[in-house]
Amino acid sequence: MRASFERSELLRLLGPATKPVEARNTIPVLANILLSVTPSADGITDGTVSITGTDLDIRITTTGAAKVAEPGAVTVDAKRFEDIVRKLPAGAEIAVSTEPNTLIVKAGRSRFKLPTLPVEDFPDITVGEFDATFTADVAALFKPVQYAMSDEQTRYYLCGVYFHVADGKLRAVATTGHVLAQHDGPAAEHFAGIIVPRKVVPLVPPGEVTVSVSASKVRFAAPGIEVVSKVIDGTYPDYQRVIPRGNDKVARVDRAALAAANDRVATVVSERGRAVKLSFTAGAVVLSTRNEANEAQDELAAEYASAPIDIGFQTGYVASTLAAFSGETVEIAMNDPGSPAIFRDGGPLLAIIMPMRV
Incomplete structure (x- = not known):
């Protein structure tokens, strides 16, 4: 194998390909990436390089451009190789070549020798048909x-x-x-x-x-x-x-304002798992929480015309659920304090939060 790459291109390919690779492995080759180069058919344009990493459950392969003088494939320690490429200067041209059981990496006056393992030992989880x-x-x-x-x-x-x-x-x-x-x-x-x-x-x-x-x-x-x-x-x-069908107590609240209020009242509780109580009355929702001697309360305008209801949710679940939506207004459909509530914003996302006692 003899090939050369632009540093930025090699880093771009290594980023995703090394994600499945775990440094500590009982199978040594799983700490390696599979680096393969192929010349172009016309011998004039750039060839291709593919980089593959796997942990036997996930396999990621990236492909890009390379100047290929001699085709070949090799497996080399993923972390070490990526660290070398990352620490070389921006704009560097990186050349690789192989010797028996060794990968030579050169860039400018820098030169590295890395041990390799047989390509045939590198596992392939892609075999088999798809339905x-x-x-x-x-x-x-x-x-x-x-x-x-x-x-x-x-x-x-x-x-x-x-x-x-x-x-x-x-x-x-x-x-x-x-x-x-x-x-x-x-x-x-x-x-x-x-x-x-x-x-x-x-x-x-x-x-x-x-x-x-x-x-x-x-x-x-x-x-x-x-x-x-x-x-x-x-x-x-x-x-x-578990998706409720009869939640007829519906409130509409500004999503960003509700998220901010939830974050404010959560300040006084020491754990994200603590409950925030949402008290809905005509035209308003009051958020409140307490932890030992600490108490917090916040009030927002809300479109709500049903009977008053108090319902508690974990503050962390409220925060993550609201963050998943993109609409300006969130709709909360409830039945009673002990039943799950449905969150929507008029789009294709539906979320449910189980209530907590408050």
């Missing part, structure tokens, strides 16, 4: 529900986003059991729903991607990047059963 393929802006679909993903490993099937088709549209759902978010996207053909792991959700490339799904894995492909991941092997709960 369905389509295009969609999946990152935009997932973004509003990410906050509701669980990190409780005992309920591993909640530690991700349930990606499926409902009512003829793509839908993303996430829940901790205390808060739930559901976001609908464009029309789509039916496919068997999958649970995308929480570690993968923020790695989905932005914009339109080609999505391929099967019962065991999912692939998100865009120009210059491919993300392949195993899906969570579990059954997602019937989330629609």
